[in-house]
Amino acid sequence: MDNSRRKFLKIAGISAVATVGAPAALNLLTGNAHASSGHGAPQAAAPAAHGAPAAHGEAPTGKRYGMVIDARKFHANPGLAEKCIEACHTNYNVPDFGNKKDEIKWLWKMPFANAFPEHSHYKKDHTVHSMDFLVTCNHCDKPPCVRACPTKATFKNKDGIVMMDFHRCIGCRFCMAACPYGARSFNWRDPRGSENGVPFIKKLNHDFPTRMRGVVEKCSFCALRLAEGKLPLCVEATGDTGAMFFGDLNDPHSDVSKVLQSKFTIQRKPALGTTPSVFYII
Amino acid sequence: MLEKALKGNVGYWAWILCLLGIMGVGVICYAVQFNYGLGATGMSRDVTWGIYISQFTFLVGVAAGGLMLVLPYYLHHYKDFGRITILGEFMAIAAVAMCLLFIMADLGQPMRALNVVFHPTPNSMLFYDMIVLNGYLFLNVVCGWVVLHSEYKGIKYPNWVKPLIYLSIPWAVSIHTVTAFLYCGLPGRHFWLTAILAPRFLASAFAAGPALLMVIALIMKQTTKFNVGRVAQDKLVTIIGYAAILNFFFLGCEIFVAYYSQIPGHMHTLDYLFFGLTDHATGEVYNNLVPFMRASVIMGFAGIALLFFSRSQKSDSMLAISCILIFVSFWIDKGLGLVLGGFVPNGMEQITEYIPTGIEIGVTAGIWATGFFIITVLYKIAISVKLENEKTA
Ligand code: SF4
Numbered sequence: 001m002d003n004s005r006r007k008f009l010k011i012a013g014i015s016a017v018a019t020v021g022a023p024a025a026l027n028l029l030t031g032n033a034h035a036s037s038g039h040g041a042p043q044a045a046a047p048a049a050h051g052a053p054a055a056h057g058e059a060p061t062g063k064r065y066g067m068v069i070d071a072r073k074f075h076a077n078p079g080l081a082e083k084c085i086e087a088c089h090t091n092y093n094v095p096d097f098g099n100k101k102d103e104i105k106w107l108w109k110m111p112f113a114n115a116f117p118e119h120s121h122y123k124k125d126h127t128v129h130s131m132d133f134l135v136t137c138n139h140c141d142k143p144p145c146v147r148a149c150p151t152k153a154t155f156k157n158k159d160g161i162v163m164m165d166f167h168r169c170i171g172c173r174f175c176m177a178a179c180p181y182g183a184r185s186f187n188w189r190d191p192r193g194s195e196n197g198v199p200f201i202k203k204l205n206h207d208f209p210t211r212m213r214g215v216v217e218k219c220s221f222c223a224l225r226l227a228e229g230k231l232p233l234c235v236e237a238t239g240d241t242g243a244m245f246f247g248d249l250n251d252p253h254s255d256v257s258k259v260l261q262s263k264f265t266i267q268r269k270p271a272l273g274t275t276p277s278v279f280y281i282i
Numbered sequence: 283m284l285e286k287a288l289k290g291n292v293g294y295w296a297w298i299l300c301l302l303g304i305m306g307v308g309v310i311c312y313a314v315q316f317n318y319g320l321g322a323t324g325m326s327r328d329v330t331w332g333i334y335i336s337q338f339t340f341l342v343g344v345a346a347g348g349l350m351l352v353l354p355y356y357l358h359h360y361k362d363f364g365r366i367t368i369l370g371e372f373m374a375i376a377a378v379a380m381c382l383l384f385i386m387a388d389l390g391q392p393m394r395a396l397n398v399v400f401h402p403t404p405n406s407m408l409f410y411d412m413i414v415l416n417g418y419l420f421l422n423v424v425c426g427w428v429v430l431h432s433e434y435k436g437i438k439y440p441n442w443v444k445p446l447i448y449l450s451i452p453w454a455v456s457i458h459t460v461t462a463f464l465y466c467g468l469p470g471r472h473f474w475l476t477a478i479l480a481p482r483f484l485a486s487a488f489a490a491g492p493a494l495l496m497v498i499a500l501i502m503k504q505t506t507k508f509n510v511g512r513v514a515q516d517k518l519v520t521i522i523g524y525a526a527i528l529n530f531f532f533l534g535c536e537i538f539v540a541y542y543s544q545i546p547g548h549m550h551t552l553d554y555l556f557f558g559l560t561d562h563a564t565g566e567v568y569n570n571l572v573p574f575m576r577a578s579v580i581m582g583f584a585g586i587a588l589l590f591f592s593r594s595q596k597s598d599s600m601l602a603i604s605c606i607l608i609f610v611s612f613w614i615d616k617g618l619g620l621v622l623g624g625f626v627p628n629g630m631e632q633i634t635e636y637i638p639t640g641i642e643i644g645v646t647a648g649i650w651a652t653g654f655f656i657i658t659v660l661y662k663i664a665i666s667v668k669l670e671n672e673k674t675a
């Protein structure tokens with residue numbers, strides 16, 4: 001075999017291996033190799049059109065916690081959203097630095113245009129425009145924050161909850177650039193400190209750890225409470241108003257599934273393929 | 283060989299002292315930041331990366347740009363690059379060293395940096411970036427040092443470095459590609475989410491890296507007896523010129539896609555960078571990067587024109603000015619606009635501007651000074667060896 005022919009065969013061989021192996025490698029890279037835990041109802045996987053909301057994944061396996069937020073109920077109950085935020089932030093020792101630059105928040109309110117920037121807000125009715133929407137981490141089924149984290153300090157639990165390990169986080173903030181929902185906050189300063197004698201954490205809850213400076217944090221879906229069989233604090237704070245529902249999206253009989261089956265809901269930025277687990281009734 | 287760095291004239295020592303001074307300021311500023319936290323910088327919840335990461339991105343390009351000096355000599359046996367190949371490798375060393383320092387300066391928990399190694403995560407692009415950057419540093423240290431040391435001894439370099447030199451060529455491409463992948467794989471950041479990001483990074487790198495080298499070479503021509511030669515200089519003009527033109531072609535492609543498709547997400551950041559963005563809720567206009575970005579485009583085009591003109595005029599001073607223009611233009615484009623612009627507007631279409639603090643600028647200056655310190659020492663050694671060799675030859 002002459003030299004150039006041998007070279008050609010070698011290259012051809014390598015390319016063949018590369019073409020066959022590339023999709024598999026890509027799958028591994030994006031974490032798609034793991035079965036997606038799917039949406040509420042099992043649906044056949046169909047290739048999504050470009051820009052269209054991602055197709056529903058494979059048949060659901062295991063648990064996937066999710067939440068429904070009824071914005072109309074919050075609108076009808078002024079002060080309720082604040083109550084939820086208060087419940088969350090005081091329990092989890094979320095500091096208040098009193099300025100926007102250092103701000104840390106797990107749960108907050110936003111107008112329609114900001115919470116759903118990809119939905120048209122042109123000529124929407126007055127109620128929608130005057131409503132505020134509670135937003136938090138969506139505990140995405142395909143979380144880009146988890147994909148980006150170089151240390152597995154943010155990771156997805158088997159029950160679908162996207163968790164943080166504050167002791168492993170190196171504070172690179174790659175996950176913050178990756179999250180399309182602004183759900184993550186960084187400890188720019190020491191949250192345990194104080195300014196002019198006023199501590200950043202007004203009332204310390206000794207049952208939950210405070211964070212150190214230089215790490216990222218976000219809503220945990222109250223994973224610790226779920227383990228004790230309790231509802232998330234924000235959901236509990238809504239009492240019997242029916243403003244929030246929580247449960248296993250993969251269990252067709254859970255509260256949250258029943259609401260999803262009977263009401264029209266939307267998710268934030270569905271076109272990005274992150275498949276959020278938080279749904280909204282508008 | 284190291285002793286060569288310890289002999290120099292007054293000018294050399296004054297320059298070294300000046301760099302050490304700036305490095306000292308950098309250390310003090312970093313100490314402040316370390317004690318207070320990253321809140322000492324201008325970064326915020328909405329703009330989570332600032333000038334540290336943008337300098338890092340730009341400098342990966344400068345490091346990759348060294349390729350344009352190594353490739354012609356080793357792959358095409360272009361003998362006229364014999365004197366500058368080593369300069370390209372040493373520039374890459376300094377640039378990668380700065381990159382690593384900028385990453386460290388940006389970490390919220392720098393003491394835990396090794397977690398990236400302890401908990402390797404193959405789905406994170408930062409994991410690959412760590413591998414390729416450190417690998418490139420290693421390759422350039424080994425290749426550059428061994429080749430120069432052989433020259434110092436008056437022998438040909440050993441054969442075992444050959445494969446490493448060849449490896450360093452695709453590796454240079456990989457560092458900038460992976461760095462582009464840090465950005466262009468993120469959903470919801472429309473400005474970065476473009477397949478042309480890596481090619482654009484490479485084009486600007488292949489212009490900015492050699493442009494910096496050209497400026498240094500021209501300074502050395504004035505202050506030492508070291509001359510890279512007219513032929514090599516003219517060849518570099520071609521490389522810098524075409525790479526710079528390609529960069530603007532790619533930028534033009536971005537602008538076309540955004541404004542012809544009229545998709546708001548694609549237009550917003552470009553609007554912000556070149557025209558300013560209005561917050562519709564408050565009517566306030568945000569435009570603090572506009573003068574820089576416009577200057578960048580003007581300087582880039584002026585630099586390219588002057589570059590080719592200087593060659594026809596055989597004018598070194600014009601050549602130096604054109605290279606500075608191109609370097610600064612691309613520094614603004616990548617070292618400011620690309621990273622900072624990507625965060626405006628944020629994912630909720632809110633606008634937060636970022637202004638670096640004094641502390642941040644101090645740390646940045648300190649790291650740049652460290653880079654120039656490394657370049658100075660390495661180049662001092664390299665040209666001493668080269669000049670001595672030529673005397674005896
Ligand atoms: S909302 Fe953001 S932080 Fe939460 S899982 Fe999705 S990408 Fe991650």
Ligand code: SF4
Pocket residue numbers: 148149150151152153154168169170171172173174175176215216
């Ligand atoms: S900041 Fe922490 S959680 Fe976020 S990507 Fe970096 S290491 Fe992971």
Ligand code: SF4
Pocket residue numbers: 087088089106107136218219220221222232233234235
């Ligand atoms: S689920 Fe828990 S952590 Fe998340 S917002 Fe509600 S209360 Fe806060």
